[in-house]
Amino acid sequence: MTTAYSLSRKQGWRRFTDTPARTRPERMSPTALTRLAPLERAHYNDSRHDWHANFGTIATPQLKQVREELELIVASNRQDSDRVRGAAVIDGFPGLGKTTMANLFARDYDRTARQLGGETTEAGDERIPVFRVGLTSNTTLRTLNKMICEFYGHPGAANGTAAQLATFALDCVLKCETRIGIIDDVHFINQNSKDGLAVSNHLKWLANELPVTFIYAGVGLTERRFFDEGLSGESTALAQTAARWTRLEVASFDRDDSWTGLIKAIEKQLILAKARPGKLVALDDYLFERTGGHIGSLITLVTRGCFKAIANGTESLSRELLETIRIDEAAERSRKRRAAETKKRVRKKEGAGR
Known part of the structure; x- marks a missing residue:
């Protein structure tokens, strides 16, 4: 019988990473x-x-290619904390398995990291190698920080300003020695709106402050000019998106x-x-x-x-x-x-x- 759980909570993510493969019926x-x-x-x-x-997942050519690219990006992101790490973005049309690709790669990374480093850090905190959140059409800077805190089960997630929640999120990542952050459904970010601009800039702040490799997934980001937006004009701050993100395209068969x-x-x-x-x-x-x-x-x-x-x-x-x-x-x-x-x-x- 299928058990319901959410990958946007550490308990659900742990169930996803640790549950053995299903037994095939005769x-x-x-x-x-x-x-x-x-x-x-x-x-x-x-x-x-x-x-x-x-x-289970079929090892399609698209999945294999994206996985190889993700392995290269994550493995090479060994910069010290004062340097910005490059991010990966899985882009394509709906129904091509982008979210599945990100989740499966991060699941295997999570398992390996806990096998090598143990279930707890040297300081005695729970080791959580990966966090994962999914954006919505009304995501704001505060709700993004709140979702990250809720993944870890931080007691301050229910309240707090955007700045306070950002501090809580940073503390969780550092204490739990998180190394990968999955942000799904980034196509919901409207870079032409006030909230969308704030979220987009906040993603850059997170990339600057958190010692993690971000893996983003979204629908039709190139067609939405997600990477081109802000390369000129008043929104020049958005130019960092194209400069720091490596686009991994998922094509249909x-x-x-x-x-x-x-x-x-x-x-x-x-x-x-x-x-x-x-x-x-x-x-x-x-x-x-x-x-x-x-x-x-x-x-x-x-x-x-x-x-x-x-x-x-x-x-x-x-x-x-x-x-x-x-x-x-x-x-x-x-x-x-x-x-x-x-x-x-x-x-x-x-x-x-x-």
Whole structure:
């Protein structure tokens, strides 16, 4: 059974870092499935639903590339505290796994840091190698500081001015020997508003004062001119963004071998009684038409499809079943255009084979 927790609190983050990988349920044959007693089948189906929703991360080319870049940036940020460290920003369109990439890298870093340094610092404080917060559309300088304090469970997080909360946050980072700070959803920062400008400048202050490597994640930051804003005119203070942040782009999949490889990897994770190797891969054109190469949309479609296949007893994913499932609106809206592209590609293949 899935347990709810928040990665914006140290307890939830610790659960994320320390919980072992799920045990993969056994794949039963259709005959063995029919022999289960009603309660046994209910428990078995529940374990399969949980598995399909959480079967782990596929090591896509995009994930591997971003991870290598993050390892390089973090490992090379060994400057003394009087020097500013460079930051990384994971940028791309929605549904491409940016947050997952940041979280998984930071999780592994957290585990290694505690293994090497111990669960407590030399001064006896809890070692917390990573903190993580997510911005909202109404984040202000004070609420950003408050969110950092709330991650650590600082008793002063409920009250205090922005300046006081900033001091508390600095104390937490120093005492707990934090080395990575994840700031998610930075696209919510409106650099043209008073609060947005204050938050943007405060991120620079945090980078100056905290001995951590910041990893930011956001949607369409280049298109929003997030890095260009402030390079001239009245907002010249924002020029530091482009100078200090290393942009790591996450691209959607193209309709090529990497897409087919992703489908193959997902197919191996399915626990359906009537699933057959290659059946899902045969739908790779259709799956691209439905999702546009966005891994988030693909996982949603497959997960919901598995739930329905188990619930209605078909125990297999087919185009007919997947056609009954709706996913995110962005994918649905652009489906007609991709369907036309798919037909054109199929006709081209058929023509080449004659």
